[in-house]
């Protein structure tokens with residue numbers, strides 16, 4: 001039986017969220033998107049025409065619905081139906097997300113995976129998606145919104161006690177924020193949880209009754225203050241992660257004809273989403289320890305996409321735990337599918353993993369620039385291993401500016417380097433600086449000489465310098481000193 005699947009989505013969701021510069025604005029944007037795209041909300045919108053697609057994996061900002069194609073085939077009738085479904089969904093989403101850039105695209109298939117990988121992706125790439133843009137405001141005379149400073153203000157609203165003039169989009173966000181705050185973990189049962197509510201729910205389940213997490217911080221400054229006293233408590237890290245080579249795997253799976261795989265195909269998007277949620281909870285648990293305040297703020301967590309902000313000193317532990325956990329969960333969920341797909345391939349597909357970009361900045365740095373930089377770091381990380389193994393690229397905006405001077409590192413390399421980084425982090429800052437300057441100005445040989453002068457810490461430094469009498473051997477830690485010195489600035493105290 002052939003079905004018609006219609007995917008309607010918020011384009012560039014991270015950029016849409018960063019319309020408002022505050023953590024509150026981010027949180028309420030996430031809540032507004034969830035409130036508009038939850039199955040229980042979408043079902044009545046498309047009632048009589050289509051149903052919410054149970055095979056889609058809850059990617060943030062995506063509404064997927066389906067209906068059975070006409071039998072006998074009548075493409076004109078199907079296309080007309082698609083049009084009606086889109087009309088209803090776009091009207092609904094526009095009302096709830098006034099400033100979002102929306103697209104809708106459809107495809108035919110026996111199952112969702114087939115429709116996506118044989119039609120929907122190609123249509124989107126060919127620019128055949130239906131696009132719905134927010135209205136453009138051209139007149140300078142209007143009063144701008146006090147929050148986003150982008151769209152014209154349409155009404156007065158009370159925002160956390162202050163009266164402010166808000167645009168349509170910020171008005172909707174303000175309402176959804178009020179709803180989110182009222183019920184931090186359990187919103188209206190009809191609504192999907194936001195990424196943050198889902199995370200809190202999962203963490204609370206593992207805690208003793210009554211020992212649930214306290215309310216998370218309300219501003220980026222408050223979030224930064226959850227770092228340890230040695231960290232300065234004013235730097236944040238924003239981590240972007242997404243799956244490596246997920247598209248290639250799904251493409252291969254979509255074309256596989258093995259009848260045993262048919263039912264698994266319907267579940268694999270949900271498996272991917274579950275791996276993301278589980279890995280997020282595990283990585284958050286690793287940085288929380290026994291503290292009971294949530295210091296990881298997830299903005300997007302769905303499908304294989306993740307974006308979180310947390311105190312800078314927790315970034316490495318979070319990211320390394322997340323990447324390991326994601327790969328493990330995907331191995332459990334899909335290694336048999338991968339084996340089946342690979343049986344017929346000359347060049348086997350790599351196991352599904354994720355890569356990450358980390359951006360560290362002062363908590364007052366414009367968040368929209370942080371988001372752009374994090375997306376760039378993620379792209380560099382993925383290019384580094386061509387998506388075959390997990391990798392990380394990172395940027396400390398405060399000290400490095402627009403671009404890092406170092407190569408991305410792959411996860412295996414970071415695991416080898418980790419114990420050496422623990423030791424390097426224990427070397428006093430002044431010694432690290434001295435040896436770094438020596439290396440930059442005069443090379444590895446001079447850095448060796450300087451390292452010898454710092455007595456106890458010599459071995460910690462030499463692990464990152466080429467070994468052997470003629471410096472002809474690789475660094476024991478598998479990472480050059482300048483990269484290690486950069487990375488270790490925010491390496492967690494062990």
Ligand SMILES: [Zn+2]
Nearest residue numbers: 145148167170
């Ligand atoms: Zn606004």
